[in-house]
Amino acid sequence: MKLTQTTFSANQYIAEEHPKKQIYLHHTAGSADPFAVFKMWENNPEKIATCVTVGGKPTKTAKWIDGEVVQGFSSKHWAYHLGLKESTFQKFKLPYKSLDKISLGIEVCNFGGLTYKEGKYYTYVNSVIPQEDVITLPKEYKGYKYVHAYTDAQIQAIKELLLLWKEKYNIPLTYNEDIWDVTARALKGDAGVYTHNSVRYDKIDVTPQPKLIEMLKSL
Secondary structure: OOOEEOOOOHHHOEOOOOOOOEEEEEEOOOOOOHHHHHHHHHOOOOOEOOOEEEOOOOOOOOOOOOOOEEEOOOOOOEOEOOOOOHHHHHHOOOOOOOHHHHEEEEEEOOOOEEEEEOOEEEOOOOOEEOHHHEEEEEEEEOOEEEEEOOOHHHHHHHHHHHHHHHHHHOOOOOOOHHHHOOOHHHHHOOOEEEEHHHOOOOOOOOOOOHHHHHHHHHO
């Protein structure tokens, strides 16, 4: 698949190779610009990043296209993208495991949960999302009924990345319903596809949107 390379400092990730067993789906809780995400990470000394970002619906002056996959470093290497807490492992009576090393992350440009008031849909930074870009979830998720929709092009890009990494790293893509909450499978390092919600109680990425779930089930 086509990957757009972007400049990303070598001191912002760890150029070590580890066997890859897991894939985690994230969203940025931010704008549609996939290049801006790497620029933000450049200013963070803690080596927080994923190797790829997926652009959202472009503005008129945008330098990216909908669903464009931007790569900052090789998927063979790693950075801290999960923010794991030892207390989460303890709840499951499991030893802490450094999952960042053995996992790949996909960061989708999307604002996440929305608040509806006075006929408009607001992000957590009080920007407004047009109604055509809003999904009403079949069931409220972590306090949100309305969420910023992943575009069809973004979902297709996620699909292509999952298939690419399945072939490259032999990661199984079987869909499991438990990925929308913290699951022992993820914490133990079991191979598969997960969401950030699978290892963090305080996260809401990604959201369980019907089109995304349909795509994951199709794999």
